Amino acid sequence: MKKTIFASVPSVLFGALIAIAPQTFAHACSGHTPFGACHYSQQIATGIGIVIAVLGIISFFVARQVRVGINIAVAVNSLLLLAVPTVLIGVCKGQMMHCRMVMLPTLIVLGVLALVCAIAAAWAESRAKTA
Amino acid sequence: MSMESHITLRSLPRENLKGKPLRTAALTIVVTLLSLALFAGSMLSMNLDNGMRSMERRLGADLMVVPQNSASQAEALLTSGSPGTFYFTRDVASAISKADGVAQSTEQVYISSLAASCCSSKLQIIGYDPATDFVIQPWLSSQFDGDVKDGQIVAGAGVNVSADGTIELYGRDWPVVAQLASTGTSLDNSVFVNRATVPQMVEASAQVSHRVMPAEYARKAVSAVLIKVADGYDPHMVARSITRLDSSYGKLGFVYPGGITASTKVSLGSLVGYTAIVVAVLWVMGVIVLLAVFFSSVNERKREFASLRIMGATRGMLRGVIVREALIVSLAGSVIGVALASLIVFPFSTLIGRQLQLPYLQAGPLVVIGMIALAVACSVAICVAASMLAMRRLARPEAYMTLREGQ
Numbered sequence: 001m002k003k004t005i006f007a008s009v010p011s012v013l014f015g016a017l018i019a020i021a022p023q024t025f026a027h028a029c030s031g032h033t034p035f036g037a038c039h040y041s042q043q044i045a046t047g048i049g050i051v052i053a054v055l056g057i058i059s060f061f062v063a064r065q066v067r068v069g070i071n072i073a074v075a076v077n078s079l080l081l082l083a084v085p086t087v088l089i090g091v092c093k094g095q096m097m098h099c100r101m102v103m104l105p106t107l108i109v110l111g112v113l114a115l116v117c118a119i120a121a122a123w124a125e126s127r128a129k130t131a
Numbered sequence: 132m133s134m135e136s137h138i139t140l141r142s143l144p145r146e147n148l149k150g151k152p153l154r155t156a157a158l159t160i161v162v163t164l165l166s167l168a169l170f171a172g173s174m175l176s177m178n179l180d181n182g183m184r185s186m187e188r189r190l191g192a193d194l195m196v197v198p199q200n201s202a203s204q205a206e207a208l209l210t211s212g213s214p215g216t217f218y219f220t221r222d223v224a225s226a227i228s229k230a231d232g233v234a235q236s237t238e239q240v241y242i243s244s245l246a247a248s249c250c251s252s253k254l255q256i257i258g259y260d261p262a263t264d265f266v267i268q269p270w271l272s273s274q275f276d277g278d279v280k281d282g283q284i285v286a287g288a289g290v291n292v293s294a295d296g297t298i299e300l301y302g303r304d305w306p307v308v309a310q311l312a313s314t315g316t317s318l319d320n321s322v323f324v325n326r327a328t329v330p331q332m333v334e335a336s337a338q339v340s341h342r343v344m345p346a347e348y349a350r351k352a353v354s355a356v357l358i359k360v361a362d363g364y365d366p367h368m369v370a371r372s373i374t375r376l377d378s379s380y381g382k383l384g385f386v387y388p389g390g391i392t393a394s395t396k397v398s399l400g401s402l403v404g405y406t407a408i409v410v411a412v413l414w415v416m417g418v419i420v421l422l423a424v425f426f427s428s429v430n431e432r433k434r435e436f437a438s439l440r441i442m443g444a445t446r447g448m449l450r451g452v453i454v455r456e457a458l459i460v461s462l463a464g465s466v467i468g469v470a471l472a473s474l475i476v477f478p479f480s481t482l483i484g485r486q487l488q489l490p491y492l493q494a495g496p497l498v499v500i501g502m503i504a505l506a507v508a509c510s511v512a513i514c515v516a517a518s519m520l521a522m523r524r525l526a527r528p529e530a531y532m533t534l535r536e537g538q
Contacts, residue, residue, distance in 0.1 A: 095289035096289055
């Protein structure tokens with residue numbers, strides 16, 4: 001049970017934070033006409049966050065080997081999250097823009113933490129002794 | 132065929148740590164907090180110090196004469212970087228330059244740009260006179276080889292320059308010939324133009340129905356006269372001699388960049404002081420907790436150590452086991468602490484600088500690597516020292532007595 005919690009709770013927690021943060025305090029710049037890059041990064045980050053959280057919830061109810069796979073999926077999603085605002089889509093170029101000052105670093109921090117936790121969980125679950 | 136697992140003296144520290152996960156976790160958390168506080172606190176202080184030095188280098192004048200009621204706006208422009216537009220006329224500027232005690236003077240024009248669309252912020256446009264300038268030119272020439280021609284722009288580090296090397300101001304694209312390195316000051320959000328470009332800017336602003344100043348002022352507007360005072364003169368004395376030039380000059384605004392630097396230094400000093408106190412208190416508490424954990428752990432492990440002594444382990448061997456345990460825990464804890472601090476200090480550096488309202492310039496990679504090494508080394512050293520201190524207590528009594536004591 002302890003291992004299940006260790007392998008599942010971080011995904012739920014970070015997934016929820018990744019989904020909520022870009023829509024609340026770490027939002028994109030306002031006043032886009034048409035929408036700028038930061039808006040699309042924000043929306044995709046929310047989507048990825050929901051996927052990570054759902055994967056985390058599912059991992060409570062599945063076998064250990066499946067949890068290993070789920071955590072690998074969470075790690076890959078975290079990498080995707082890191083790539084969205086930095087490489088794939090980006091944010092506004094102005095250093096003083098809210099999306100660059102708050103949204104980008106928040107997503108990077110949450111992405112790195114989710115990635116590290118998922119890798120650690122996958123590693124721990126794959127080493128667990130079978131009965 | 133089954134493999135028997137042997138615990139050797141070499142693997143003993145790792146097995147001990149695994150065997151007591153709660154104690155290991157508690158020690159790791161304490162060391163994590165210590166290294167996090169030390170690294171984050173030191174980086175914050177260092178970046179503030181860097182920003183202060185950068186600001187001192189950029190404010191190269193002794194006295195700044197600005198129009199009536201504009202002194203606070205000019206100060207804000209130098210420190211917090213709130214863009215503004217204010218001006219008087221060139222004849223006032225030339226009269227000021229002839230005042231007693233003025234060794235060198237140059238004129239600058241400040242215009243605040245429009246906050247264009249969603250993806251750019253308001254910029255400060257600074258028009259300077261290359262013929263007389265002694266403030267901006269030396270800095271520009273250290274990073275940009277050549278003259279800023281009419282219509283060209285040199286952009287600060289924080290300015291959003293488009294991929295084609297232009298910047299949109301007042302609906303027009305202006306060529307950017309150079310982008311300066313970050314200074315950690317308001318100048319990062321400024322663009323620099325030749326004084327002769329100012330009328331073109333004013334005209335462009337009129338075309339987007341946001342005329343920044345009347346057309347007749349475009350060529351004769353001066354926002355500030357920057358003065359270097361002659362040897363033996365005090366900036367306040369020069370300011371008084373300027374007010375004596377004409378009765379109306381008494382209302383002019385006088386800004387003393389040295390004073391701004393001094394007041395910024397005071398706020399910065401108190402912030403760095405508070406940070407140092409918090410880090411010191413955390414370290415004192417951390418060391419006390421480490422000592423307490425090591426002493427109690429050594430106490431509860433007396434039998435274990437006595438058994439090892441009976442099996443032939445020397446005091447040095449026991450000390451080695453404990454030191455290696457401390458080494459593993461402290462290395463893991465300090466690396467986690469530095470990594471966590473890095474996740475806050477580096478990605479959020481622009482936000483930290485903005486929230487502090489103080490010059491904040493991120494230190495270079497070599498300095499950062501040095502600080503990481505220092506934070507890890509200090510945390511490891513304090514943890515190992517605490518473990519050795521606890522071991523000294525155990526080393527004194529004889530093994531038999533210790534074994535009896537444990538019974």
